[in-house]
Amino acid sequence: MIELYFVELFELDRDAKQKKIATFRLTEESSVVEVDGNHEHAVIKSIQWEGIFDYKYARPGKLYPYDGMNFLENLKYHFRSGYLLATDVKKKVIDN
Amino acid sequence: MSEGHNFENHEISPQPEVDFKSILESRELESIETLEGYFPIQIIKLKDDGEALFKPEAEIPGLLLRYNKKEFMRTNFEILATQIDEILGFGLVPVATTRAINGRNGVIQKRVEDATVAADIKGDWSELVDDSEILKAAVFDYLMDTRDRHAGNFLIDINARKIWLVDHDYIMFFETIIPYRAIINAAVRKNLVKLPEEIKKSIENLLNRLNSISTDNNPEIQIILNTLKLKAEELLTRGTLA
Numbered sequence: 001m002i003e004l005y006f007v008e009l010f011e012l013d014r015d016a017k018q019k020k021i022a023t024f025r026l027t028e029e030s031s032v033v034e035v036d037g038n039h040e041h042a043v044i045k046s047i048q049w050e051g052i053f054d055y056k057y058a059r060p061g062k063l064y065p066y067d068g069m070n071f072l073e074n075l076k077y078h079f080r081s082g083y084l085l086a087t088d089v090k091k092k093v094i095d096n
Numbered sequence: 097m098s099e100g101h102n103f104e105n106h107e108i109s110p111q112p113e114v115d116f117k118s119i120l121e122s123r124e125l126e127s128i129e130t131l132e133g134y135f136p137i138q139i140i141k142l143k144d145d146g147e148a149l150f151k152p153e154a155e156i157p158g159l160l161l162r163y164n165k166k167e168f169m170r171t172n173f174e175i176l177a178t179q180i181d182e183i184l185g186f187g188l189v190p191v192a193t194t195r196a197i198n199g200r201n202g203v204i205q206k207r208v209e210d211a212t213v214a215a216d217i218k219g220d221w222s223e224l225v226d227d228s229e230i231l232k233a234a235v236f237d238y239l240m241d242t243r244d245r246h247a248g249n250f251l252i253d254i255n256a257r258k259i260w261l262v263d264h265d266y267i268m269f270f271e272t273i274i275p276y277r278a279i280i281n282a283a284v285r286k287n288l289v290k291l292p293e294e295i296k297k298s299i300e301n302l303l304n305r306l307n308s309i310s311t312d313n314n315p316e317i318q319i320i321l322n323t324l325k326l327k328a329e330e331l332l333t334r335g336t337l338a
Contacts, residue, residue: 012207018132041216042216043215055271058271060273078246080133082149083208084213085133086133087132087133
């Protein structure tokens with residue numbers, strides 16, 4: 001059994017419909033967040049390269065996928081406009 | 097070709113200005129759909145008039161305590177941003193107003209159509225908009241002391257070469273230790289820092305009308321306005337953004 005933590009990121013398209021552009025995944029076995037989605041998508045590229053701020057603990061510096069859960073937990077604060085909107089961290093248990 | 101048609105003369109009669117604020121306040125709602133995501137946002141289809149985003153004032157389960165208390169003030173912040181933009185005459189913030197939907201108060205804001213979130217643009221977004229837009233948006237962000245203007249919080253209309261600023265909530269005005277200032281940084285990088293007379297007049301107008309803006313005894317709004325006043329005076333004295 002593996003515990004999987006994930007955040008989904010949606011964007012609003014021209015027809016005002018939400019479209020999932022990425023799933024950010026973290027398992028117990030890894031300390032790095034993996035990204036499922038089109039890695040050429042500008043949003044996904046920029047977040048991996050430029051990182052996001054630590055809204056939760058207001059600590060200086062940026063968070064990147066290699067920051068694991070800290071990165072995952074902050075995605076919902078970074079993407080909150082509606083045009084781009086992230087979910088909370090969700091948990092799923094997978095049979096291995 | 098029927099007589100009376102003159103295809104040489106393209107004179108267009110002036111169109112009546114659409115009052116989107118009234119539409120947002122009272123237009124019949126065709127559908128309401130809750131978006132998938134942590135922050136509660138609904139997409140509202142207005143009868144015959146496009147879509148709007150509705151952000152209700154609500155407690156959000158699990159939200160950081162320091163944000164949850166302030167989430168109820170989102171409406172005040174969003175409305176303040178539209179008021180300041182309106183007085184400046186910049187046209188950068190989509191029209192917004194207050195409304196109760198399904199018994200919940202909140203802010204309803206026109207959805208920007210035909211625009212792309214800046215983060216979704218491959219390459220340099222600042223090459224796709226007019227310099228005057230970058231300067232106006234940078235002045236707005238400077239005056240409002242916005243702290244979370246990353247590329248996910250503004251949109252680019254590539255055809256109109258225009259910027260739209262969104263997401264004016266508590267985090268935008270009071271959070272992050274090292275602020276995101278994507279637009280101010282772009283203005284400085286492109287050396288768009290000298291204020292033309294037109295923008296100076298807009299700032300003067302804002303200073304003259306600052307007292308007419310209601311704070312609703314809200315200390316955070318008062319802080320934003322106090323800072324804005326200082327920054328506006330400073331900009332006028334200096335004549336430059338840098």
